[in-house]
Amino acid sequence: MSDGTPATAADRWAILRSATSARIGLGRRGDAIPLEAVLDFQLAHARARDAVHTTLDVAALEDALRPHPVLRVRSAAPDRATYLRRPDLGRTLDADTILDGAEDGVDLVLVVADGLSATAVQSQAAPLIHACLARLDGISIGPIVVASQARVAIGDPIGERLGARLCAVLIGERPGLSVADSLGIYLTYGPRPGRRDSERNCISNIHTRGGLSIDRAADTLVWLARESLRRRVTGVALKNSLGAEPAAPVLSTETEG
Structure with missing residues (x-):
């Protein structure tokens, strides 16, 4: 301790807990975990399950996005249960989808996909x-596209059909037992079906409880978008160098399928 007194086991666990959201040093009551820790775990698990199964309120999201024009699309997954079982269908547009782009195309199209946490999309997108x-x-920005039962790669056919040079997919990330409403952004230059994971940049862990802030995420996305349009690349060929320190976790992989 700071006064020279040796730290107790409880003190050492408290120091470690202050540095992580992981469940460590929970203690025990007899031969079991304390009841409060059990209840906290059950609540976190319930929130994660709700985030996965909750349906995105597209009408409310459209209202929140005004005055920018919004287009609605769906993936080839007919319902949430199928979407969770068939990731491949979430990457493909419904066969009846009609999307017409501007004659000269646009620089950027923003796609909002429910992903694996509609809760994150509803509150933060x-x-x-x-x-x-x-x-x-x-x-130049195209209409915002809201995609239901959608995964990251659905941005590829959307961006191609709208004639976008760059596509950014905002998507609900897979919920965990510490955060159930984390948002991610996946940026792809020259979107078209068949793009590889290594051709995308990812800005992850956007949420209000110790994650990346809205303003920092926006700064990072805009910097990457401008550099992408200038260099005509994304993914492993485009590294984030905004500021002296990395402004956000920027990866080149697709964690949401």
Whole structure:
């Protein structure tokens, strides 16, 4: 301890717990975990399950995105149960989808996909998009596309059909037992079906409980978008160098399928 007194086991666990959201040093009551720790775990598990199974309220999201125009699309997965069992269908547009792009195309199209946490999308997608739009001067933006039962790669056919040079997919990330409403962004230059995971940049862990803030995520996305349009690449060929330190976790992989 700071006064020279040796730290007790409880003190050492408290120090470790202050540095992580992992469940460590929970203690025990007899031969079992304390009841409060059990109840906390059950609550976190219930929130994660709810995040996966909750249906995105598209109408409410459209209202939150005004005045920017919004298009609705669906994946080839007919319902949530099928979507969870068949990741491949979540990457493909429904066969009846009609999307017409501008004659000259656009620089960027923003796609909002429910992914594996509609909870994250419902609460954070609109504020993040508004923050991005306020920073994207000089870049032409297509309509915002809201995709239901969708995974990351659904942005490829959407971007191609809308004639976008760049596609950013905002998607609910797979919930865990510490955060159930984390949002991710996947950026792809020259979107078209068949793009590989290594051709995308990912900004992850966007949430309000110790994660990446909305403003920091918007700054990172806008910097990557401008650099992508200038260099005509994304993924492993585009590294984040915004500021002296990395502004966000920027990966080149697709964690949401």
